[in-house]
Amino acid sequence: MTRQEQFLDVIDRDEAERRFVAALDLDPLGAESVPLASSLGRVLSTDVVAAIDVPSFDRSNYDGFAVRAADTFGAREDAPRELDLLDEIIATAVQPTSVVQDGQAVAIATGGMTPRGADAIVMVEHTDIEGERLIVRRAVTPGHGVAFAGTDIAAGETVLRRGCLLTSRETGVLAAIGVAQPTVWRRPRVAVISTGDEIIAPGEAMRPGLVYDSNARILADAIRELGGEPIELGVVADELDALRDSLRRACDECDAVLLSGGTSKGAGDLSHRVVSELNDPGIVAHGVALKPGKPICLAATAGKPVVILPGFPTSAVFTFHEFAAPVLRRLAGRGEQERFTARAELAVKVNSEIGRTEYLLVGLTPRAADADAADIGQEAGPNTDSDAGSHPTLVAFPMGKGSGSVTTFSGADGFVAIGRRREIVDAGETVSVQLLGRDLQTADFVAIGSHCIGLDFLLGLLQERGYRTKFMAVGSTAGLAAAQRGECDIAGVHLLDEETQQYNLPFLSAEVELLRGYGRLQGVVCRSDDDRFFGRTAQQVIDRVKSLPDCLMVNRNQGSGTRILIDQLLGGDEPPGYAVQSRNHNAVAAAVAQGRADWGVAIQPSAERAGLAFLPLTEEQYDFVVARSRARRPAVSALRELLAEDAVRERLRGFGFRL
Numbered sequence: 001m002t003r004q005e006q007f008l009d010v011i012d013r014d015e016a017e018r019r020f021v022a023a024l025d026l027d028p029l030g031a032e033s034v035p036l037a038s039s040l041g042r043v044l045s046t047d048v049v050a051a052i053d054v055p056s057f058d059r060s061n062y063d064g065f066a067v068r069a070a071d072t073f074g075a076r077e078d079a080p081r082e083l084d085l086l087d088e089i090i091a092t093a094v095q096p097t098s099v100v101q102d103g104q105a106v107a108i109a110t111g112g113m114t115p116r117g118a119d120a121i122v123m124v125e126h127t128d129i130e131g132e133r134l135i136v137r138r139a140v141t142p143g144h145g146v147a148f149a150g151t152d153i154a155a156g157e158t159v160l161r162r163g164c165l166l167t168s169r170e171t172g173v174l175a176a177i178g179v180a181q182p183t184v185w186r187r188p189r190v191a192v193i194s195t196g197d198e199i200i201a202p203g204e205a206m207r208p209g210l211v212y213d214s215n216a217r218i219l220a221d222a223i224r225e226l227g228g229e230p231i232e233l234g235v236v237a238d239e240l241d242a243l244r245d246s247l248r249r250a251c252d253e254c255d256a257v258l259l260s261g262g263t264s265k266g267a268g269d270l271s272h273r274v275v276s277e278l279n280d281p282g283i284v285a286h287g288v289a290l291k292p293g294k295p296i297c298l299a300a301t302a303g304k305p306v307v308i309l310p311g312f313p314t315s316a317v318f319t320f321h322e323f324a325a326p327v328l329r330r331l332a333g334r335g336e337q338e339r340f341t342a343r344a345e346l347a348v349k350v351n352s353e354i355g356r357t358e359y360l361l362v363g364l365t366p367r368a369a370d371a372d373a374a375d376i377g378q379e380a381g382p383n384t385d386s387d388a389g390s391h392p393t394l395v396a397f398p399m400g401k402g403s404g405s406v407t408t409f410s411g412a413d414g415f416v417a418i419g420r421r422r423e424i425v426d427a428g429e430t431v432s433v434q435l436l437g438r439d440l441q442t443a444d445f446v447a448i449g450s451h452c453i454g455l456d457f458l459l460g461l462l463q464e465r466g467y468r469t470k471f472m473a474v475g476s477t478a479g480l481a482a483a484q485r486g487e488c489d490i491a492g493v494h495l496l497d498e499e500t501q502q503y504n505l506p507f508l509s510a511e512v513e514l515l516r517g518y519g520r521l522q523g524v525v526c527r528s529d530d531d532r533f534f535g536r537t538a539q540q541v542i543d544r545v546k547s548l549p550d551c552l553m554v555n556r557n558q559g560s561g562t563r564i565l566i567d568q569l570l571g572g573d574e575p576p577g578y579a580v581q582s583r584n585h586n587a588v589a590a591a592v593a594q595g596r597a598d599w600g601v602a603i604q605p606s607a608e609r610a611g612l613a614f615l616p617l618t619e620e621q622y623d624f625v626v627a628r629s630r631a632r633r634p635a636v637s638a639l640r641e642l643l644a645e646d647a648v649r650e651r652l653r654g655f656g657f658r659l
Helices: 014-020 166-176 216-224 240-253 271-275 313-332 409-410 453-464 476-484 538-544 562-570 584-594 604-609 632-644 646-654
Strands: 063-069 079-091 102-110 120-123 127-130 133-135 159-162 189-195 229-236 257-262 281-286 297-301 304-309 342-346 359-366 393-400 414-418 430-435 445-449 469-473 492-494 512-528 553-556 599-603 613-627
Touching: 014 281, 014 313, 063 079, 063 133, 127 414, 159 166, 166 216, 166 313, 189 240, 216 229, 216 313, 216 393, 229 240, 240 257, 240 271, 240 304, 257 313, 257 453, 271 281, 271 297, 271 304, 304 313, 313 393, 313 430, 342 359, 342 414, 342 445, 359 469, 393 430, 393 445, 414 584, 445 476, 445 613, 453 469, 453 632, 453 646, 476 492, 476 512, 476 613, 492 538, 512 584, 512 604, 512 632, 538 562, 538 613, 553 562, 553 584, 562 599, 562 613, 584 599, 599 604, 604 632, 632 646
Parallel strands: 079 102, 189 229, 189 257, 257 304, 342 393, 445 469, 445 492, 553 599
Antiparallel strands: 063 102, 063 120, 079 133, 127 133, 281 297, 297 304, 342 430, 359 393, 359 414, 414 430, 492 613, 512 599, 512 613
8 A cells, every 4th residue: 555645844824824925916906896696695494404424434534444443452563463454445436345354454545435344544654564464553442533424414414494594604514415506806716626536516416435525615605705706616536637737727717726635645635746836936835733724735826826725624614714715805805804702611621632733613602691692792802802800601612523524614603722732621711712703693592412303393493483593412411411500501311310210300400400302212223124133122132133243233422311221231242333423313323224334223203214124122201401590581481382382292293202
């Protein structure tokens, strides 16, 4: 396997910006009067439900080798582990044929589809090859280096709700799920080029190993927001001559050029090779000490900016706003953008990587005493910390799903910059949040906790009645804790007390009260043609299949009520696939329906939506824990009224819930 080059000349962010700006002609481009036609500023009239998973497959985050993490345990430089190396080399845009068994490994490229049986990626720089053996010099944990399918968006998931005002972040989400038609100084003409064999345009048929091109939609609409005119040159495959022709056309016809993808230094990354052929001055920085965004490549030709953005959506958006956006604003005659910040208390401890400035996306919620102060601007100002001695009225929840996530940026209110020398930011620490827009507002109704399609339905009704809603899926346990601290209006929970066999009530404290929700069936989901699962009860099935090496499960995220139930049922066992964590019931059902797993535990409505067989395990109670400090807020009262309405209750019964 060809080794990738390394970023040996990573430079500081400010130095990269200085070199970049020095190579550009930043005078405005002149005035003109033109009409504006786009979907920006329009309001959705219906919920948007994803028809596919994003990503649609378990994707490798590194060039390296797909392995079973357990086979690497204990590996060190002085005591490596040896694995059998399979013949296949898994590139992007192909479906692997290998199945990784105990003691085996297979070569894989960044963005490649993780083969069945593997649950982690060992980076290429931590390995050596000796004949047909792979020498592993660093251990990895389950899930390391893998963006699991459905961890970002799951088929059937509500990703945008009716009443939502579209910005570039929301249109990026629409592109990512394949929606083809949602609808002065001279604007700088900015070429947008997407690269990669695995990239397809929204509207094309999805198949394993491919990714819808969301970056082009995000970048094009962000350019419009900044006063520019995007010139979308489409997707260019990984072919040098085609990419050269596209770059030459872009430089001739446009005032700036943005490429998405191919900026890393792997054998299949071509964008930086083509841009390196520019020599006036060409590349001025390639590799910046940022997270996300380290592979950013900055160049110039004839005074025009040429920027290669990382392919992963969150990395691409961050680096665009850090380096490209200020330049485009100046070319459009808009000057420097005023940045607004807000002080907030970090809800949980965050670990950061020493040596790189890390940008942590966060969602903001007001504390109980300030819950009716819905305007973030009341706590914000243009880069001001004038009230640094006072206690923040906002709480910041990290929104991390990784640099490949599309929805993270859409759901966030701002980001926290963690310095290069910080390794830990403690829970409760006051942080400065740079807002993603001057007019962003906190929601009228904040729900935190366990996901349910019934809750999605109720939040949509609240949006329809004029309330801004926000939901953060953190699991029942973390949701309950947030409600007890007064950091949300309600927490969706389904926690079983083993001693009393009661749901939810035993976990309440004086700070919260219970709003009765509905009963729902949890069970084993499997494909209807898999005869290993029939003729037995759900518990008997679990006892049987958990020991079968070729029967893969899909798990739930730690802290969720379903994960607690699963661990009780498994009795300490960790069957094949145990490390694969999905963040909601729809993601579990999708993994089984697509054959990425053979069984999991989910609620009955999710199984029915996916066309799966369902073996009942237990009827549980899904309730809403209400923070007493927020119990009289109008949106909370509206939720109580909804739950009492006959039409709403009948609709919930239609989902399969019991009231």
